[in-house]
Each structure stands twice: as structure tokens, then as C-alpha cells.
Amino acid sequence: MSKTSRFVYVTFIRAAPQRVWDALTQPEQTRLYWHGVTQVSDWTPGADWKMTFADGRIADAGRVVEIDPPRRLVLEWRNEFMPELKAEGFSRCTIEISEEHDVTRLAVTHEIDVEGSKLIEAVSGGWPMILSSLKSLLETGAPLGEPLNQDA
Amino acid sequence: MASDRYFYVIYIRAPQETVWRALMEPSFTRRFWQETVQECDWTVGSDWLLRIPDGRVGGAGKVLEFEPPPRLSVSWRNEFIPGLADEGYTRRTYELETLGDAVRLSLTHESDLKGSKMIASVSQGWPGILSSLKSLLETGEPLDSTRTWPRGF
Numbered sequence: 591m592s593k594t595s596r597f598v599y600v601t602f603i604r605a606a607p608q609r610v611w612d613a614l615t616q617p618e619q620t621r622l623y624w625h626g627v628t629q630v631s632d633w634t635p636g637a638d639w640k641m642t643f644a645d646g647r648i649a650d651a652g653r654v655v656e657i658d659p660p661r662r663l664v665l666e667w668r669n670e671f672m673p674e675l676k677a678e679g680f681s682r683c684t685i686e687i688s689e690e691h692d693v694t695r696l697a698v699t700h701e702i703d704v705e706g707s708k709l710i711e712a713v714s715g716g717w718p719m720i721l722s723s724l725k726s727l728l729e730t731g732a733p734l735g736e737p738l739n740q741d742a
Numbered sequence: 743m744a745s746d747r748y749f750y751v752i753y754i755r756a757p758q759e760t761v762w763r764a765l766m767e768p769s770f771t772r773r774f775w776q777e778t779v780q781e782c783d784w785t786v787g788s789d790w791l792l793r794i795p796d797g798r799v800g801g802a803g804k805v806l807e808f809e810p811p812p813r814l815s816v817s818w819r820n821e822f823i824p825g826l827a828d829e830g831y832t833r834r835t836y837e838l839e840t841l842g843d844a845v846r847l848s849l850t851h852e853s854d855l856k857g858s859k860m861i862a863s864v865s866q867g868w869p870g871i872l873s874s875l876k877s878l879l880e881t882g883e884p885l886d887s888t889r890t891w892p893r894g895f
Contacts, residue, residue: 599869601752601869602869602870602873602874602885602887603873604877604881604883604885604886690887691886691887692886692887693873693885693887718751718752718753719753722752722753722754722844722876723753725873725877726755726880729877729880729881730755730880730881734842734843734844735755735842735843735844736842737842738753738841738842738844
């Protein structure tokens with residue numbers, strides 16, 4: 591019996607893989623659809639990675655484990671602003687982008703070696719909202735509005 | 743209690759009434775759900791059927807719950823893939839909730855069988871179909887990937 595907790599989310603977006611990649615990694619784009627957050631990293635293997643809220647607090651931090659633009663990104667990821675989640679330590683978030691039938695398939699797998707993880711429970715609620723908002727941004731030019739997409 | 747379960751949530755910027763209709767009405771489902779239509783009078787206990795464009799029955803069951811909107815549940819047995827049809831009935835539930843300018847659509851598809859092949863199969867299909875529904879309602883066009891029934895399937 592594995593003790594890993596895992597959440598997988600798949601969505602299909604009418605936009606080129608590179609556009610999806612850019613929207614996931616460029617600060618000026620993420621803050622539009624992702625609760626106002628900005629990611630800071632120089633996006634090389636082993637580089638530090640962090641995500642900050644609009645007010646400057648650090649939301650999550652870790653490092654880049656693997657990066658292969660615009661196909662694959664693996665992040666080591668620890669929550670930094672909720673003590674109960676931070677205590678679980680580092681999770682792993684794998685982002686996979688591929689092209690299928692003229693649409694881009696985006697799969698996010700977020701996992702941690704903790705049974706019944708509170709972090710995975712939290713991100714299970716968050717990812718569908720964030721990725722729905724990303725899809726709206728790329729397909730219509732506008733992300734989802736509040737309360738789904740408001741500064742945390 | 744169901745022992746195998748697929749759960750998916752997607753947020754769609756559209757009125758709840760529109761999302762509700764799109765989940766049922768042929769003029770919508772043909773466009774985002776691979777040209778299929780559902781044949782049903784949408785009352786609790788009535789027969790429910792998923793019609794494949796070549797005339798075959800894709801799935802069949804009964805309406806278990808109908809509270810328009812937010813909740814619709816049907817029993818569903820696959821009728822065209824031998825290994826899946828043998829598994830008997832699954833249960834698929836949609837739930838809708840309005841949040842700001844969007845609707846939270848949740849889908850639960852569950853079976854009493856552990857290791858259900860049917861649930862494994864639908865878990866591959868639902869993200870594409872519901873992503874296409876979101877595209878249709880937000881942009882007027884579904885995704886190309888779900889416009890037509892897959893050839894040879």
C-alpha cells in the first residue's frame with residue numbers, strides 16, 4: 591500500500607503548447623488568472639522557485655527539478671504560508687504539455703509521500719479553479735472573475 | 743457504497759441555466775460530445791440513453807435524480823464495448839453551483855466494482871469532453887478534438 595497522496599488534473603486548451611507554457615511560467619501572465627500570484631525562478635534545473643502573493647508574502651517555494659520547455663516541468667514544492675501544510679514538507683508537481691488533435695493537453699500531477707495529505711487536499715480544490723481560469727484567459731482573453739480568481 | 747469513482751471539476755463562465763441545458767440538449771451535446779445525443783424525458787425513473795451518431799446505443803440507464811439545476815444523476819451501463827457492458831451499471835452525477843461569473847460543474851462517475859474498466863475508460867474521456875463544453879459556452883466553438891465521433895470506435 592503506497593503512502594503517496596496524489597492529485598491529477600487534465601484539461602484541453604485551444605492554444606499552442608508554447609502559449610500554455612508561457613502562461614504557466616511568466617509572472618505577468620500568472621498573476622492574471624492565478625489569484626494574483628507571481629512565480630520567481632530563473633527556470634533552470636536545480637534553480638530556486640518561489641511563488642509570491644500580490645502583497646509580497648511567499649505562498650510556496652522549492653526548486654526546479656526538471657525543465658523541458660514547452661513540454662515538461664517538475665517542481666519541488668512546499669507550502670510556506672499555512673503551518674499545517676508546510677509541516678508536510680516538499681511535494682512534487684509535474685506539468686506535462688502535449689498536442690492532441692490540434693488542441694493542447696495540459697496535465698498537472700501533484701503528489702507527496704504523505705498519506706492523507708492536507709496539501710494535496712488543498713491543491714485538489716485549487717488546481718481546477720486555476721486551470722479553468724487559465725483556459726478562459728487563453729481562449730477568450732479574460733480569466734475567470736472573483737471569487738474564483740481573487741488575490742489571496 | 744461505490745468502490746471506484748472518478749471526480750472532475752471545471753469552472754465555466756456562463757449562466758447556470760445555460761450550462762444545465764448544454765448538459766442535456768442535443769443541439770449542444772452534438773457539438774461538444776462527439777456528435778452524441780441523449781434520449782430522455784428527464785424525469786426521475788425515466789429511461790436514459792446515449793445515442794452514437796451511427797445509430798448505436800452508447801450507454802443506457804435511468805434517471806436517478808433530477809433537480810434542475812443543480813443536480814442530475816443517471817444510472818449508466820456501457821452498451822457497445824463488451825468488457826465494459828458486462829460490468830453493469832455505473833452512476834454519473836452532475837452538480838452545478840454559481841460562483842461569481844462562473845459555474846462550478848462537478849462530475850462524479852462511480853461504480854460498485856473495484857478496479858472498474860468502465861470508470862478507467864470514462865476517466866480518460868471526461869476531461870476532453872468537459873473542456874470542450876467550456877470552450878463551446880465561452881467562445882461559441884467546441885474543441886476540434888471532440889467535434890466528431892472517433893473513427894472506428
